[in-house]
Amino acid sequence: MTGTDLDEAAPTGAEAAAAEAFSAAEQPGGLKAALEAVLMVVENPVTEQELAQALAVGVEEVQAMLVNLQQEYDGYTGKGPKSADDPQPRGFELRNVGGGWRIYSRSWFAPVVSAFVLGGQSSRLSQAALETLAVIAYRQPVSRARVSAIRAVNVDSVVRTLTQRALIAAVGTDPETGAVLYGTTPHFLERLGLGSVAELPRLSPHLPGLENLGDYEDTTY
Amino acid sequence: MTGTDLDEAAPTGAEAAAAEAFSAAEQPGGLKAALEAVLMVVENPVTEQELAQALAVGVEEVQAMLVNLQQEYDGYTGKGPKSADDPQPRGFELRNVGGGWRIYSRSWFAPVVSAFVLGGQSSRLSQAALETLAVIAYRQPVSRARVSAIRAVNVDSVVRTLTQRALIAAVGTDPETGAVLYGTTPHFLERLGLGSVAELPRLSPHLPGLENLGDYEDTTY
Amino acid sequence: MGSTAEGVHPPPLTAGTPENLPAAGKAVFEVRLTNFSGPFDLLLGLISKRELDITEIALAEVTDEFISHIRRMQAEHGSWALDEASEFLVVAATLLDLKAARLLPRGEVEDAEDIALLEARDLLFARLLQYRAFKEISRQLAERFEVEGDRYPRDTPLEPAFTALLPDLIWTTTAEDLAALAAAALQPRETVPEGVRVDHLHGSAVSIREQAGLLEAHLRNAGSLSFGELTADAAETLVVVVRFLALLEMFRDGVVSFDQDEPLGELRIRWSGGDEPFPADSIGADYGADFGAGYGPESVGPGTVDLTLQ
Secondary structure (H helix, E strand, C coil): CCCCCCCCCCCCCHHHHHHHHCCHHHCCCHHHHHHHHHHCCCCCCECHHHHHHHHCCCHHHHHHHHHHHHHHHCCCCCCCCCCCCCCCCCCEEEEEECCEEEEEECHHHHHHHCCCCCCCCCCCCCHHHHHHHHHHHHHCCEEHHHHHHHHCCCCHHHHHHHHHCCCEEEEEECCCCCCEEEEECHHHHHHHCCCCHHHCCCCHHHCCCCCCCCCCCCCCC | CCCCCCCCCCCCCHHHHHHHHCCHHHCCCHHHHHHHHHHHHCCCCECHHHHHHHHCCCHHHHHHHHHHHHHHHCCCCCCCCCCCCCCCCCCEEEEEECCEEEEEECHHHHHHHHHHHHHCCCCCCCHHHHHHHHHHHHHCCEEHHHHHHHHCCCCHHHHHHHHHCCCEEEEEECCCCCCEEEEECHHHHHHHCCCCHHHCCCCCCCCCCCCCCHHHCCCCC | CCHHHHHHCCCCHHHHCHHHCCCCCHHHHHHHHHHCCCHHHHHHHHHHHCCCCCCHHHHHHCHHHHHHHHHHHHHHHCCCCHHHHHHHHHHHHHHHHHHHHHHCCCCCCCCHHHHHHHHHHHHHHHHHHHHHHHHHHHHHHHHHHHHHCCCCECCCCCCHHHHCCCCCCCCCCCHHHHHHHHHHHHCCCCCCCCCCCCCCCCCCCEEHHHHHHHHHHHHHHHCEEEHHHHCCCCCCHHHHHHHHHHHHHHHHCCCEEEEECCCCCCEEEEECCCCCCCCHHHHHHCCCCEECCCCCHHHCCCCCCCHHHC
16 A cells, blocks of 8 residues: 555455555566565466466466567577577576466476475386276266276275375266266376377277277267 | 496486486586475475485585575675676575475565465365275374275375374384374364273274274285 | 275385286286275286287186185185275176187077177176276376476465454354364264165166065965066066066976957966976075166166166
C-alpha cells in the first residue's frame, strides 16, 4: 500500500495487496525476472496458468517468457545460429514436464550434485515394479486384477510400493466391480521427463501380430 | 565416466565415480555451471569447503566463482562501472547466509512470490494432512517412508505442509537407513491443548498401537 | 516368487532379465530362477535361453523344461501361494496340450476339444506376446528413469519470510479426533487374500455338478419340464448356461431325454434315468468343477478358468 486513495478499501489478503500496489514489470529485471523469482519457490511443476495468475499477465506472455528463459539457460541467445560467442549454458535448466515448468540441475553435473541432495534419487525399481508400472501406464485406469492378469502374478505388494513412491495413484473405481482403478501420477511423468502420458513410447511396435486381437486390446496404443 | 583408465575399478557409488573419473570442468558450462547446479538444488546452504571438495578445486577458487556468480545474477558484469548495456539482474540471487551459500528468489519480487505461495495455501488442513499428522503423532519418531507405508499413499507434500505449519519437525535420523525421522512440535501440543505427547488419548487396545507394527516395515524398496 | 521376488530380491534390471542369464552353467540358472516374476517371465527366459523365437514350436519345445523348473521351484520353496502356483500350472497345462498336439498326427480339427486347444494356444500365445511387449517397454522406462534421474529438481524449503506469511490455520481438530484418525489409519488393512483370487471375474463361479443335482431333483419331481421352467429361478445368465451344459451331460449319460415338437419349438426335458441317483461327480472329469464367468481378457486371471474349456 504505497499511499494511494485506496486506504479504506481494506485489502483482503496478500494477493490483493500484490495486485493493487505492486508492479513486477517496474522492478529491475522486469517480468521475466519476476517469473524467475516465482520459479525459485515452486515445489512441483507449475502450470503456465498458475504463473500467469501470480504475475497478473496473460498465459501467452508467460509462455513466451518461459521459452525465452529456457533458451537463455541453455546458452542460446536466439540471435541467429549458435556461435562461439554465445554464453555458456547455465548449470540448471528449465523444463516443461509432468504438466508444468520447473528448474532442474543439468544432468551432466549429476555426479557433483548427487552428493548434496539428501538421499538422492530414490533407489531403483525392481523388474516387477517396472513391469507393473508399464502395464498401468499403458492401460490406465486399470484395476490390480487386470494388471495381475497381464503379468500372471499377484501385483498387490508392487502396487503398494508404486503408490508409496507416488508413481501411481488410485484414480477411481470400476463402476461394475467396485475395484480400485489405478493410473500414473504427474510425478511419474516428471520422473520420466514427459509432458503427458501421450508422450510415452508407443507400445504397438512391441506387439507383433497382435494388431487384430480386437477383443484383447481394448485400448489402441 | 569420461573414458579414463579406470574401467575395471567398478565405482561403488555416485560419489566414488565423481571423485575418480568425473571432471566437472570438462562439462559444458564448466566449473561455474557445476557450482550453479549445486547451489540451485541444495536444500540447505552449503559451505565453500563442501563445494570445493565436491568440485575438487581449492576454496579460493570456489570463493572467486561464488562472488562472480553473485555479481552476474545481480546484473553486474565486473567490467567497469554499471552501464545501460549491463545485463538485467536475474530473478534470483546468491546469498551467503550463516556461512553457507544458496540461491534465493530476489527480495524485491517478494510480493509476487508470496502471492504465488499463498495462492496455493489453504487455511485448513486437508483430510490427508490430518491423517498423516495423526499417524506421526502416535508413531513418532517416524520416517516419511514408514508413514507412507501405513497410509498407503505418498506423503511427501503433506509432510512438507505440516512442517511449514510447524506442527511437525525433523527430530532425528534413523541410525540404520539415515532417513529423517519426524515428530510433533510443542506448537502441535499447544493447538491440541495438551501438555505432552503422553496426554494423547489412548488408542483402543486391540489396535497394533505403538509397539509392534511389524506389518508396516518399510523394507521393500 | 511373487512378493518374495519383488520385495526381498529386487532383481537389478540388467542382471535379472532372462535374456541376460548365462546359457551355460545350469546351477547359476537355477539359483536365479527365483528372480522370475511369474510363468511368462520364466517361459520367455527359457525360450530366449534356447535362442528361439516365440512360436508354437518354441512353446512346445520348452514344455519339459518349464515343467521341471516349476517342480524344482516347488521343491525349493515348499508350498506356494495358491494363486501363484495356479498361474504356473495353467501355463504348464496349456504347454502340455500344445506338445501333445504336436506329437499326434495332423488331422482335421473336428471335435470341441481340438477347438478348445486351439483357443487355449492362441490365448496363451497372445498373453505371452502381450507380456513380452510390456516387459520390453518396462526396460525403456527403466532407461528413461536412469537418464532422468541425473536431473535434480529444485525443491528447496520455503524461505522463512514466506512461511511467516501463511494464513493462520483454522484449527478445529481435537485430540479425540486425532486419535480416531490414527486408529483408522493404523488399523491393519485387508491383507492379500489367501488362495485363488477370483475378484477379477465379473460373475460368481457356478458349479456344473451342483446344477446337475438341482436339475435332477426338479425333473424327478415333475417328470417333464421345459427348459424355460428349469431355468426360471436362475439369477444370472451364467447359471442358465451351466444348466444347459449340465443337461447335455445328463443327456449323454442317458438320464434325460429331450422332446421338441417342431424346430425352434419349446424344448421339454424328461427324466429317463430311473431311480438310481445320477452320478453328478462324473461331470468333473470333462469339465472343471466350476465355471468362471466372462471370457474377456479379464477372465484370464490367475488359475480360475480351465483353459481347455474355452
